[in-house]
Amino acid sequence: xxxxxxxxxxxxxxxxxxxxxxxxxxxxxxxxxxxxxxxxxxxxxxxxxxxxxxxxxxxxxxxxxxxxxxxxxxxxxxxxxxxxxxxxxxxxxxxxxxxxxxxxxxxxxxxxxxxxxxxxxxxxxxxxxxxxxxxxxxxxxxxxxxxxxxxxxxxxxxxxxxxxxxxxxxxxxxxxxxxxxxxxxxxxxxxxxxxxxxxxxxxxxxxxxxxxxxxxxxxxxxxxxxxxxxxxxxxxxxxxxxxxxxxxx
Numbered sequence: 001x002x003x004x005x006x007x008x009x010x011x012x013x014x015x016x017x018x019x020x021x022x023x024x025x026x027x028x029x030x031x032x033x034x035x036x037x038x039x040x041x042x043x044x045x046x047x048x049x050x051x052x053x054x055x056x057x058x059x060x061x062x063x064x065x066x067x068x069x070x071x072x073x074x075x076x077x078x079x080x081x082x083x084x085x086x087x088x089x090x091x092x093x094x095x096x097x098x099x100x101x102x103x104x105x106x107x108x109x110x111x112x113x114x115x116x117x118x119x120x121x122x123x124x125x126x127x128x129x130x131x132x133x134x135x136x137x138x139x140x141x142x143x144x145x146x147x148x149x150x151x152x153x154x155x156x157x158x159x160x161x162x163x164x165x166x167x168x169x170x171x172x173x174x175x176x177x178x179x180x181x182x183x184x185x186x187x188x189x190x191x192x193x194x195x196x197x198x199x200x201x202x203x204x205x206x207x208x209x210x211x212x213x214x215x216x217x218x219x220x221x222x223x224x225x226x227x228x229x230x231x232x233x234x235x236x237x238x239x240x241x242x243x244x245x246x247x248x249x
Contacts, residue, residue: 016045039060064118073121181223201228
């Protein structure tokens with residue numbers, strides 16, 4: 001539970017090796033969080049840096065592709081941490097549209113992680129946040145889901161579904177004391193996008209993490225990174241489809 005000064009005390013990161021997720025958690029620890037669980041496939045995650053900052057860090061096994069295990073994982077986090085102040089699902093597969101075109105099974109498998117995995121952990125976490133009467137679920141969406149592009153439409157469609165799910169869940173939690181924050185970054189330069197040509201208005205991992213922390217402090221419901229993408233996509237959303245499909249890949 002948040003401490004007497006209203007600061008975050010406990011954090012659950014689902015996808016315990018995520019660059020963005022770890023960057024957010026580190027900032028929360030620096031700001032006063034004392035107990036963290038890093039949930040990652042195989043039960044291995046980098047704990048040293050957080051421990052060096054003084055946090056009590058637990059590690060748990062987590063597989064986004066096994067939704068039947070997700071409610072139990074949330075229960076395990078509660079047993080170790082107590083009430084959950086911030087829950088961050090930070091897992092996903094970027095994939096390649098060319099590969100998906102050639103292998104529909106791979107496309108379905110990755111969508112199950114990028115959308116289905118978030119639905120199951122989101123609902124499991126939301127049930128706990130509603131029960132305890134407080135806490136924030138941080139959903140890492142993407143501008144790729146605001147309007148889906150032909151260059152990555154399988155990935156984009158999963159993000160579109162996730163974004164809609166997060167908004168609906170936020171409405172469902174309204175009045176419960178718990179809330180959902182939706183984060184919509186553009187192209188993020190990091191491990192997941194290594195070797196790819198950065199898109200216009202690209203940002204680094206630290207910029208996303210800083211924006212998330214500021215959004216949590218200010219109580220914002222939707223966080224665009226960088227902020228000017230909000231105006232850009234206000235225009236993108238209304239472009240005629242014939243124009244949209246001709247945009248550079």
